[in-house]
Amino acid sequence: MTRTTIRNILALGSIFACRMLGLFMILPVFSLYAQGLAHTTPVLIGLALGIYGLTQAIFQIPFGIWSDFMPRKKVIAMGLIIFGLGSLVAGLSHSINGIILGRALQGVGAVGSTIIALVADLTDAVDRPKAMGIIGATIGLSFTVALIAGPVLMRFVTVPSLFLITSVLALLCLFILWKGVSPAPKHCLSDNRQPLTQRLKQLLKNKALARLNASIFISHALLTALFIALPLQLSQQIGLAAEQQWRLYLPVFLIAAIIIGGLLRRMRHSDQQQHYFRTCVACICLSLLGFSCQPHHLWSLGAVLLVFFIGFTLLEALLPSLVTLLAPHDQRGTALGIYSSCQFLGIFSGGLLGGLLWEHFSATGFYLGLLILSILWLMISWPKFELK
Numbered sequence: 001m002t003r004t005t006i007r008n009i010l011a012l013g014s015i016f017a018c019r020m021l022g023l024f025m026i027l028p029v030f031s032l033y034a035q036g037l038a039h040t041t042p043v044l045i046g047l048a049l050g051i052y053g054l055t056q057a058i059f060q061i062p063f064g065i066w067s068d069f070m071p072r073k074k075v076i077a078m079g080l081i082i083f084g085l086g087s088l089v090a091g092l093s094h095s096i097n098g099i100i101l102g103r104a105l106q107g108v109g110a111v112g113s114t115i116i117a118l119v120a121d122l123t124d125a126v127d128r129p130k131a132m133g134i135i136g137a138t139i140g141l142s143f144t145v146a147l148i149a150g151p152v153l154m155r156f157v158t159v160p161s162l163f164l165i166t167s168v169l170a171l172l173c174l175f176i177l178w179k180g181v182s183p184a185p186k187h188c189l190s191d192n193r194q195p196l197t198q199r200l201k202q203l204l205k206n207k208a209l210a211r212l213n214a215s216i217f218i219s220h221a222l223l224t225a226l227f228i229a230l231p232l233q234l235s236q237q238i239g240l241a242a243e244q245q246w247r248l249y250l251p252v253f254l255i256a257a258i259i260i261g262g263l264l265r266r267m268r269h270s271d272q273q274q275h276y277f278r279t280c281v282a283c284i285c286l287s288l289l290g291f292s293c294q295p296h297h298l299w300s301l302g303a304v305l306l307v308f309f310i311g312f313t314l315l316e317a318l319l320p321s322l323v324t325l326l327a328p329h330d331q332r333g334t335a336l337g338i339y340s341s342c343q344f345l346g347i348f349s350g351g352l353l354g355g356l357l358w359e360h361f362s363a364t365g366f367y368l369g370l371l372i373l374s375i376l377w378l379m380i381s382w383p384k385f386e387l388k
Contacts, residue, residue, distance in 0.1 A: 011180030022166025024146030050351020055107030056344030064337020083109030084170030091163030144253035225354030283311030
């Protein structure tokens with residue numbers, strides 16, 4: 001990779017990381033905070049966590065299509081502005097309904113697919129898996145920092161303050177985009193004049209892309225649902241208060257990062273990516289089986305969580321790389337828009353599913369419900385597909 005390519009990848013990874021940092025900081029503390037709000041139910045808590053996934057799902061495809069015909073940097077800037085406004089709305093709200101509104105507006109700034117498409121534009125086919133691995137690593141790092149920082153910051157600030165911090169991070173992302181990212185080459189803009197419905201139909205009928213879209217949907221549904229139950233379980237069963245839960249997350253994610261870094265360095269070709277893809281899904285199935293056994297010791301719960309996050313975080317690097325290999329060059333933004341729509345629809349669905357399971361079943365029943373979903377996912381992901 002050239003120095004310019006590395007700079008672009010790191011800058012775009014930083015934008016992704018800062019944006020996701022604000023979203024992820026809420027996960028380990030929100031369900032505990034929201035219980036103190038008037039008229040709150042488990043389903044409304046799940047809706048507040050997942051609603052931004054629904055609006056992301058709605059707007060990822062329009063943003064992706066837009067970015068195929070307009071400079072991607074402009075599209076990203078517009079999405080970051082909307083995301084920052086939504087963070088302000090949530091931070092200034094004092095009711096569960098106001099937070100739901102703010103989270104929904106956060107999701108309208110749906111530029112995840114455009115960022116990934118710009119990474120693909122600024123790298124060649126040989127370097128792209130490494131670039132996606134770096135992006136995935138930065139997302140994983142932001143996730144790690146967020147789940148540690150959220151509980152720690154709760155000693156000094158409130159949950160509304162975390163939303164306001166997220167709006168500041170959106171401004172930081174705009175500065176990084178302006179100063180650190182090169183424009184995409186002009187040849188990356190599409191001159192495809194096929195009707196939009198025909199282009200979407202071609203991508204939706206691609207069976208390999210459909211399996212990757214289903215995979216990102218299910219992985220994020222499981223993640224969102226998990227973080228409805230896990231903070232409460234740590235507080236009620238393990239006796240670990242919200243501001244202490246970083247003691248579990250920190251060693252788990254450090255170990256996971258070391259393991260994932262080693263795996264990414266060994267990844268050389270597409271067959272390996274497919275092998276790791278299936279292995280990651282199997283790891284998540286195994287971890288949910290472990291959660292359903294209700295471990296009552298911190299070390300055993302940490303071991304199960306480690307297996308989950310090795311699978312989940314590695315998938316964050318693998319799946320977008322596979323999508324860019326399968327998607328037509330001039331429809332990359334649109335294909336990634338569909339992919340990202342499935343990702344955030346999974347977040348929304350996971351929030352609702354987790355809230356319903358937690359409200360109507362025991363903790364064991366909750367995790368068994370998620371386990372059934374992961375087994376269906378394993379069946380979908382197992383057959384191999386042809387890559388370019």
